[in-house]
Amino acid sequence: MIKSEKMKIKNSVYALNTLIEINNDRIKSYETASKETEESNLKDMFSEFQQSSQKHKAELVKEVQKLGGIPHNEIKIHNAFSRIIMKLKAFLINKDRDEIMDTCEYDDFVAIQNYGQVINGNMEDMSGELQKLLIVQQAYIKADHDKIKYLNDVMIGYK
Numbered sequence: 001m002i003k004s005e006k007m008k009i010k011n012s013v014y015a016l017n018t019l020i021e022i023n024n025d026r027i028k029s030y031e032t033a034s035k036e037t038e039e040s041n042l043k044d045m046f047s048e049f050q051q052s053s054q055k056h057k058a059e060l061v062k063e064v065q066k067l068g069g070i071p072h073n074e075i076k077i078h079n080a081f082s083r084i085i086m087k088l089k090a091f092l093i094n095k096d097r098d099e100i101m102d103t104c105e106y107d108d109f110v111a112i113q114n115y116g117q118v119i120n121g122n123m124e125d126m127s128g129e130l131q132k133l134l135i136v137q138q139a140y141i142k143a144d145h146d147k148i149k150y151l152n153d154v155m156i157g158y159k
Helices: 005-036 040-066 077-092 097-121 128-158
Strands: none
Touching (some): 005 040, 005 128, 040 097, 040 128, 097 128
């Protein structure tokens, strides 16, 4: 079945809005993580990741608007719940660095997976330029994830 141009646009807007939600989640997650940690180097790193997601979100909003869609400004319940858990656990266990880092690493892993699903599931609906933008954004999130994972692994070695 050949999709109409209208259907391709609708699918692209839906996919982009999914990624806007993911970036909203990352922005809030890193804002929370930054507040919960007392380590200035982690605060700086979390702030950098938060700014990166704000940039990604702005790019996605622009693309949705170009397609004539309405950008979402929601936070997914799952990730909001994980932030609440992170906040509670950090409070209860005296701002435990490991718990904060584990939560951030997991949330980024989920974001990478979601980006992959959106990219792979919507290739026929998106322009090559849009696909490239999403692949670049996914690579940035993967780099953030890998940095957190590395720091986690290094800290495990020191225990």
